[in-house]
Amino acid sequence: MYKYFPHTESDITEMLGRIGVSSLDDLYAEIPESIRFDKEYNLKKSMSEDEVRAYFKNLGALNHPLISFAGDGAYDHYSPAVIGQLIARSEFLTAYTPYQPEISQGTLQYIFEFQSMICELTGMECCNASMYDGATAAAEAMLMAIAHAKKRNKVIVSRTLSERVIAVVETYARFHGVTLEFIPEKEGVTDKTVMEQMLAADDVAGVMVSSPNRYGIIEDFTGVADTAHAHKSLLIAYADPSTLAVLKTPGEWGADIACGDGQSLGMPLNFGGPYVGYLASTRDLVRKLPGRIVGATTDVDGKRAFVLTLQAREQHIRRQKANSNICSNQSLMALYVTIYMALMGKQGLREVNEKSYAGAHYLCDKLLATGKFSLCYDKPFLKEFAVKTSLNRESLMKHLEEKGFLAGTPVAGSKEAILFCVTEKRTREEIDNLVSLIEQEG
Amino acid sequence: MKYYNKLIFEISKPGRIGYALPQIDFGNYSLSDLPETLRRETPAELPEVSELDVVRHYTNVSxxxxxVETGFYPLGSCTMKYNPKINEEMASMESFTTLHPMQSEESVQGALRLYYELAQALSEISGLAEFTLNPFAGAHGELTGLMLMRQYHIKRGDLKRTKVIVPDSAHGTNPASAAVCGLEIVEVPSTPEGTIDVDKLEPLLDDTIAGIMMTNPNTLGIFEKEIPRIAKLVHDCGGLLYYDGANLNPLLGRCRPGDMGFDIMHINLHKTFSTPHGGGGPGSGPVGVVAALVDYLPRPRVVKKGDRYAIEGHDDSIGSISGFFGNFGVMMRAYAYILSLGKENLKHAGELATLNANYVKDSLKDCYYLPIEGICKHEFVFDGLLDKSTGVTTLDIAKRLLDYGYHAPTIYFPLLFHQSIMIEPTETESKETLDEFIEVMRTVAREAIDDPELVKSAPHVTPVRRLDETTAAKNPVLRFRDLNN
Known part of the structure; x- marks a missing residue:
């Protein structure tokens, strides 16, 4: 027997008796012999807790955690100690989707708070209870635009989006049968002239843009929403939510849908997951918003309470014509960023950006001063920037890695560009050390 | 205890903070240097609270x-088994949690090896050639699996195959995933015994069929014993078989989807492999395939080369379905579980889950209506009370169970019956827990006769009582800003 299984031999005998069979094998009698598995799995033997610990420790020793100057969709922001402790509470951790609201007010309330805070950051009017990650949230945003447009089947996407987000959007588009076209970039930002020409065909359901974009550049979307709306197209804005405490929000730009990855809101890097996506929209589109949504209501005694709402939507009542198959959400990760936003609050998130901005610009200036780097584009940025190096990019990054630094990420499609990121966690000493290592190169 | 009913926004006070950041002087750099058109016009109204405010608030909310750690959670089809503590400890190891997903292969060999070994273990357990761990959840795994199915036909130039067969007892996500994947759904009915009607399946099979999606045991907890015949028929018509792994738990050590003839499957790590459900997620939905489909697996793909682990992606791949490598933290928990149980104990998880379900079923079928007799696997379905004259519905029973300190079973699913009560006890519950639950279910059945109003107006002792869902949907209030307006 095993510590997770409470059955004694006499329990098993007694229970089999109630069922009217004589052995556990009898419970599998209907499985045809030809497909029974009667061997032992070719797996490792059962390990004690200490053996499991040692096994993981040995695996962990094969990794090299690095001081991160990389962003590119995964950011090394400060993560308060409080969060890990609170989300480990079993009432949060071991519950499931709040199907029984009377005993799930905890989950329902924090999701309502998550929705409220994401709406505050993005300037949007409604938000669902979370998505898997930023890239799949963008894919869902595309499907929303198609569902909204009814007769249009094309979405246009700016080439300045992260190529990893584009890759996921492309996969979903190909299989769902959405026509995807790309707006070229010009000087590191979306080419608005070409975008207008593409919209003028009057067959575009949605236009997807990003700021900050794949080069870290903060794009200026002045007039973009008006152009999109003039051609009956929706504007979808992909944005790093952490930066929205200080940057113009999707709501302020006039976007209809906002999406992105919540990882930047204090979540650990965790080798890429679990993170949490967000998907927010205007009130007009609430019935096209996929996934779970929590609303406020009252119970029979008049007490304020929260409940899953707008469930009678397309994917439930006409499931064969669904535009989304989202069933669960990333609830616990939504709680993670909710607690983060509560702790950092109105001032803290601004301060995170102020400090990241200062560190990033300090590093950028120091890199340029080495004479071995030049900016890819001289445009406004916040915590990420792309530079070209005259050194051999691969050997430089490898060398810095050996010294304990993750010196940015290579920009796809270029042989010499690197995207650097500085968060509020990076000290002046770390930056100075990185730059002096680079100075010794080449 | 007094009911806590404040939102975090309602304990906020201007000027209060709950954080401290390092003070570093980088010289004269300021966000105000950014052009005004790029800056936010009005501040985000986030809460202003102290650290203790936050801790106390979320403790009260919890x-x-x-x-599962509060009490028995027999939610059918969700496999709410115990979530071991060692898994949590392993998932928080800093040598993994601090890894950036864009680090070089050389610097993340431990993480890649864990990914690879877990995928190998799942292949062994399923009898399939290779797994991707990138899908984020069960439904995401279904979508990925169906993309693989379509890619297989597309790469063979067989473009007519645009339909997928789904049984009428399927999980709701099956048809939704098929629709998102651009497939047309053809429904196949069940026999009175609750399994796929093979005679009605046969005429549906032609050269437009991409494949079939099945759950085995199905959502009634019944093993589809005609599966060898179904597999042959579907393969003979050129289609593929997809296995929805939501119900894999009872088959551990007894029967493998690959051996049954399935070509593609997903596994819910948060069900069979004990990772916590987290109030709805994060889950993880690894997808396994037979050798013929391996090249189509999504990017990135983790492979072993000699004694090193590498990141790859084949040209014929369906593409990316996730930003990075999926929910890595969930994988760590599942692997800790597999290592803990080992080959000796995995089988017991399956058979004890089956024992528990049959025990509860046979202890209650004299007061709840059991539409399909016989041995079930990990779960079973009652169609409401045996005595329907009381007017007490499945919803009422579910709500009354909350008063007695239980989570309710899954209700009104599957859609085959009007009053479905779907019970899945899992293997981690003791006979004593089951006996108490059985006694309470019998009490509720008696109450339905003796005092139906008591049951119909339940719950009575929960933090809140029945909610006004109609007003919530008619006039949606979805954020704090809209409350009280």
């Missing part, structure tokens, strides 16, 4: 929840 007290309004019910989890």
């Amino acid at each position: 007290n309004k929840n019910f989890g």
